Amino acid sequence: MLLLVDRDFFSRFCFYVRDVSKDASHLEAELRRIDCYLQNASSHNNSVFLCGPSLSFLDCEVLPKLHQVRVAAAGIKGLLLTNKFYTKIISKGK
Numbered sequence: 074m075l076l077l078v079d080r081d082f083f084s085r086f087c088f089y090v091r092d093v094s095k096d097a098s099h100l101e102a103e104l105r106r107i108d109c110y111l112q113n114a115s116s117h118n119n120s121v122f123l124c125g126p127s128l129s130f131l132d133c134e135v136l137p138k139l140h141q142v143r144v145a146a147a148g149i150k151g152l153l154l155t156n157k158f159y160t161k162i163i164s165k166g167k
Contacts, residue, residue, distance in 0.1 A: 081103050081106075082100070082103035082104055082106075082107060082138070082139075082142070083138050083142070085099045085100040085102075085103045086100050086142045086145075086146070088100075089146070089150065089152075090145060090146070090149055090150065097146070097150070097152050100142075100146075101154075104139075104142075104154065107135075107139075110123070111123070123135060142154070
């Protein structure tokens, strides 16, 4: 699942921005999946990162892309992800 986290949500985002997919439900589902994974990881082993208790390469790769998705979706499509579940994803990395 970890290896697919990065590829799946960013490809869904690209499809949405390029109007291949007209609705954001696939993108939101991928972001929700990341959020659920992080919530489960934090409840089972007190981890706030994707791969364990410390920052990993995957975390450094995914967090900037999550920010790019948030900013670009709002700017290009008018889709505000902050008020849904995205704040939970970003706050886990703090």
